[in-house]
Amino acid sequence: MIDYSRPLGIIIGLLYLAGAMGFVFSLKWMSSAPTARKGVFAGEIGFVLAIIGTLLMPGITATGYMYIAVALLIGAAIGVPLGLLVPMTAMPQRIALSHAFGALAAGLVGVVEYFHNAPQIGGFTMAVLGAEVVLGALVFTGSLMAAGKLQEILPGRPITFPGQNIANFAVLGVAIGLIITLVANPGLTWAVPVIIVLGLVFGVLLIIPIGGADMPTVIALLNAYAGLSAAALGFVLSNNLLIVAGALDGTSGLILSIVMCRAMNRSFRNVLFGAFGKVAEAAAGEQGEMGSIRSASFDEAGEILKSSRLVVIVPGYGMAVAQAQHKVRELADVLAAEGVEVKYAIHPVAGRMPGHMNVLLAEAQVPYDQLLDMEEINPEFPQVDVVLVVGANDVVNPSARHAKSSPIYGMPILDVDKAACVMVVKRSMRPGFAGVENEIFFNEKTLMVFGDAKDVMGELITEVAGKRDSLSV
Amino acid sequence: MNVSTEFIVTGLFVFALAGFLGFETIRRVPRLLHTPLMALTNALSAISLVGSLVVLGRQYSTYATILGFIAVIASTINVVGGFLITDKMLRMFRTRQKPKPVKAEAEVSS
Numbered sequence: 222m223i224d225y226s227r228p229l230g231i232i233i234g235l236l237y238l239a240g241a242m243g244f245v246f247s248l249k250w251m252s253s254a255p256t257a258r259k260g261v262f263a264g265e266i267g268f269v270l271a272i273i274g275t276l277l278m279p280g281i282t283a284t285g286y287m288y289i290a291v292a293l294l295i296g297a298a299i300g301v302p303l304g305l306l307v308p309m310t311a312m313p314q315r316i317a318l319s320h321a322f323g324a325l326a327a328g329l330v331g332v333v334e335y336f337h338n339a340p341q342i343g344g345f346t347m348a349v350l351g352a353e354v355v356l357g358a359l360v361f362t363g364s365l366m367a368a369g370k371l372q373e374i375l376p377g378r379p380i381t382f383p384g385q386n387i388a389n390f391a392v393l394g395v396a397i398g399l400i401i402t403l404v405a406n407p408g409l410t411w412a413v414p415v416i417i418v419l420g421l422v423f424g425v426l427l428i429i430p431i432g433g434a435d436m437p438t439v440i441a442l443l444n445a446y447a448g449l450s451a452a453a454l455g456f457v458l459s460n461n462l463l464i465v466a467g468a469l470d471g472t473s474g475l476i477l478s479i480v481m482c483r484a485m486n487r488s489f490r491n492v493l494f495g496a497f498g499k500v501a502e503a504a505a506g507e508q509g510e511m512g513s514i515r516s517a518s519f520d521e522a523g524e525i526l527k528s529s530r531l532v533v534i535v536p537g538y539g540m541a542v543a544q545a546q547h548k549v550r551e552l553a554d555v556l557a558a559e560g561v562e563v564k565y566a567i568h569p570v571a572g573r574m575p576g577h578m579n580v581l582l583a584e585a586q587v588p589y590d591q592l593l594d595m596e597e598i599n600p601e602f603p604q605v606d607v608v609l610v611v612g613a614n615d616v617v618n619p620s621a622r623h624a625k626s627s628p629i630y631g632m633p634i635l636d637v638d639k640a641a642c643v644m645v646v647k648r649s650m651r652p653g654f655a656g657v658e659n660e661i662f663f664n665e666k667t668l669m670v671f672g673d674a675k676d677v678m679g680e681l682i683t684e685v686a687g688k689r690d691s692l693s694v
Numbered sequence: 695m696n697v698s699t700e701f702i703v704t705g706l707f708v709f710a711l712a713g714f715l716g717f718e719t720i721r722r723v724p725r726l727l728h729t730p731l732m733a734l735t736n737a738l739s740a741i742s743l744v745g746s747l748v749v750l751g752r753q754y755s756t757y758a759t760i761l762g763f764i765a766v767i768a769s770t771i772n773v774v775g776g777f778l779i780t781d782k783m784l785r786m787f788r789t790r791q792k793p794k795p796v797k798a799e800a801e802v803s804s
Binding site for chain 2: 245248249253254261264265268271272274275276278280281282284285286289295297299300301303304307312316320322323326329332333336337338341342343345349440444447448450452454456458459460461463464465466468469470473474476477480569574575576583584586589590591592594
């Protein structure tokens with residue numbers, strides 16, 4: 222749509238090119254923590270250039286500029302508090318929610334372009350436009366649903382019903398059928414609202430069977446869809462900048478969902494259509510008694526921790542729920558003061574979005590060089606004196622290695638059972654997300670410390686630090 | 695707005711190369727930074743702001759202007775909020791400092 226035969230068009234084109242380069246640099250600089258903030262700056266510059274270029278586009282009226290200024294101000298007035306005030310523990314739902322906003326904008330632009338130009342729309346344009354509108358609609362409702370589940374406004378457990386997959390495919394099939402009809406006959410204006418509704422419904426259907434632990438994959442997938450819809454809009458508007466940004470966003474979402482799926486040893490198909498929770502319930506029912514457990518008092522636990530050389534903390538979603546990350550850091554600090562080395566083992570799917578635990582611990586001012594990925598820490602476990610599991614469950618379950626009937630069979634886990642002692646902080650004996658009993662709880666090396674993660678951490682801090690004081694006096 | 699055949703080819707070129715570039719770049723982002731990465735790409739996906747601005751600025755019709763207005767607000771929220779939150783998160787990531795002497799906490803006195 223940019224008219225390159227005029228000097229202004231060339232200026233706009235070059236501004237867009239610079240903007241696209243800003244986006245590429247921003248992602249490149251995200252590849253290491255020391256340069257990452259520079260990356261954010263590059264992205265911001267890219268956006269500013271993109272907006273300037275767009276405002277130079279011909280055809281924008283004086284009233285138009287006024288409306289734009291007002292809309293930008295309103296958006297910024299909402300965006301600033303949303304960026305600065307949301308607590309780190311609410312980050313998964315915050316990200317899901319903003320996917321919804323982006324998708325809404327992309328969808329609306331597609332709709333306006335259709336009605337402005339129909340029926341003079343070529344086949345290719347119509348096909349891309351249709352796909353763009355459906356994607357926008359499904360990401361909009363899907364992200365709202367995901368945010369609702371994460372915020373616990375909606376029930377978090379998977380909801381399944383007979384014929385669910387058939388219903389999903391039927392909805393998607395009808396939408397695709399209508400897009401094909403529109404390609405043949407772009408003047409069929411009633412079909413566009415219908416495909417929007419189908420997209421909205423599909424977004425809801427896609428998320429209702431998804432359980433909490435599958436959220437990381439699904440959020441990443443919605444990220445990829447949002448990118449694809451932006452790229453599709455780029456084709457509709459003949460705008461390379463949108464295509465570049467959309468492609469970058471799309472691949473990012475795709476890579477993150479692949480990482481998440483691999484970390485759970487599951488396929489996309491399995492996450493999206495597997496209704497994991499249902500299988501798990503059946504498996505849990507079949508399981509019998511696993512043996513006896515040993516529990517430890519705060520006093521005993523504190524003593525053991527204090528006398529260790531190397532302690533590895535394994536955080537999980539339970540830590541996020543109990544908001545225990547600051548207390549965990551405090552415990553690590555008092556242990557460090559006792560000469561105990563403390564490291565953190567981060568499983569890739571711990572929490573509710575990719576990298577969730579890293580952000581929470583960073584918020585609690587844990588230096589990131591103490592946070593070790595699964596591959597880095599696993600060979601070290603035989604040398605570890607105590608593993609302290611705080612609110613993690615399935616990611617440390619050794620059944621994943623050998624129990625073929627288990628729903629988590631084949632999932633790579635943190636090998637905590639190789640350590641000399643495992644201490645599990647847990648509210649009760651309720652099974653984790655997968656609904657399977659955790660073998661590690663019944664291991665003879667394991668001590669259970671019952672209680673809310675935050676309270677337990679407080680008690681352990683008192684035990685460790687208190688003992689030191691009484692000795693030093 | 696019909697896409698010229700020329701642009702379809704150029705656009706696919708750009709899409710394929712940008713996708714490849716994105717794949718190779720993002721593959722190198724460590725797991726540590728996956729949440730900030732999501733927040734950042736989230737801000738980037740609000741690039742539909744560019745399309746929204748044109749729709750709002752040209753005011754094809756009353757309803758197009760209303761939809762454009764909503765679209766500009768929605769994508770601006772994403773851009774502004776997305777960049778701010780990414781930066782806020784990244785500011786928290788720090789390397790090991792010199793270990794501070796741990797003072798006895800308030801709870802210890804009990």
